[in-house]
Amino acid sequence: MTEKLSAEEFDRNYESVLERLAAASRRAGRSPDEITLLAATKTVDADTINYAVDKGITHIGENRVQELLSKFDSLKPVHRHFIGHLQTNKVRDIIDKVEMIESVDSLRLANEISKQAVRSERSVDVLLEVNIGGEPSKSGFAPEETESALREISRLPGIRVKGLMAIPPAADLPEETRKYFRNMYKLFIDMRDKKIDNSIMSVLSMGMSNDFDVAVEEGATLVRVGTSLFGGRVYK
Numbered sequence: 001m002t003e004k005l006s007a008e009e010f011d012r013n014y015e016s017v018l019e020r021l022a023a024a025s026r027r028a029g030r031s032p033d034e035i036t037l038l039a040a041t042k043t044v045d046a047d048t049i050n051y052a053v054d055k056g057i058t059h060i061g062e063n064r065v066q067e068l069l070s071k072f073d074s075l076k077p078v079h080r081h082f083i084g085h086l087q088t089n090k091v092r093d094i095i096d097k098v099e100m101i102e103s104v105d106s107l108r109l110a111n112e113i114s115k116q117a118v119r120s121e122r123s124v125d126v127l128l129e130v131n132i133g134g135e136p137s138k139s140g141f142a143p144e145e146t147e148s149a150l151r152e153i154s155r156l157p158g159i160r161v162k163g164l165m166a167i168p169p170a171a172d173l174p175e176e177t178r179k180y181f182r183n184m185y186k187l188f189i190d191m192r193d194k195k196i197d198n199s200i201m202s203v204l205s206m207g208m209s210n211d212f213d214v215a216v217e218e219g220a221t222l223v224r225v226g227t228s229l230f231g232g233r234v235y236k
Contacts (some may be wrong), residue, residue, distance in 0.1 A: 005230055010048070010052060010229065012198060012228050014052070014056070016228070020212070020213055021035060022205060023213070024214075024216035027217055028216060028217045035222065036058075036221065037224060038061045038083075038205075038222055038223065039057045039059065039060045039226070039230075040060075041061065041065070042084075044226075045185070049071070049075060049076075053077075054181050058079055060075075060081070061081040061087055062081075062083065062084070063083055065086070065090040065093050065216070072097055080097065081099065082101045082103065082106060083103055085105070085139060086153040086195045088112040091109070091113055094215070095116040099125060100126065102126075102127040102130050104129060105128075105141065106139070107143075107152060110156060115224055117159060118157050122158065123158055124159055125160050126153070127163050130146055131143075132166040135169055147190075147207040150194075150199055151196055152171055158196075160198060161196075161199040162199075162201070163202055163204055163205065163221070165187065168180035168211075174211035174214050175214065181215050182218050184204065185218050185220075187190055190221075203222055204222065205223075206220045206222075207223040209225050209226060209229075212225055212228075
């Protein structure tokens with residue numbers, strides 16, 4: 001788990017992130033209000049998350065099902081997203097615990113989400129994960145597969161496709177991710193212009209602590225920030 005973060009450290013980090021977000025928005029001719037700041041809370045304890053919510057964080061994202069479940073009852077009201085790889089046999093555990101599943105990376109997973117959503121009499125917002133860098137080690141739809149996947153998934157009951165999500169290849173310099181973010185934005189606009197039924201295409205989730213500035217400049221509507229808010233963490 002992460003080392004306990006002091007209130008003062010979080011306050012400084014949060015202010016710095018907001019300043020970066022505002023500066024990137026200005027460079028892109030956008031308003032910071034157009035971008036949702038999602039706090040990636042993997043390994044962050046519930047007390048720290050609740051403090052962050054009190055300070056203004058409105059959205060959090062969890063990567064692991066068990067960790068999400070262990071914190072759920074202790075969290076203050078906040079928009080909750082699942083942002084990690086999700087196994088089909090874990091869908092039923094979180095179907096009523098999150099408002100959005102950002103990491104729908106296969107038709108099989110989408111079908112299971114639909115099945116569990118219908119069973120729970122819910123409608124679940126999802127993003128389709130795109131493997132924008134074509135990396136064999138990463139899951140997600142290839143860019144050229146995205147339209148067909150979107151058309152098939154948007155027909156499933158209990159699911160609302162709200163947009164796309166991507167994690168570009170790791171890079172030493174944030175600027176090296178720009179081309180991937182730019183390609184994601186083009187794909188996002190293309191899918192939005194298709195006006196496919198039951199796909200709203202209002203959310204483009206891309207950019208993390210090291211490169212969210214570039215993502216905002218290239219059209220992200222949601223950025224997932226962990227380390228820059230909560231400091232370095234030890235993952236187990």
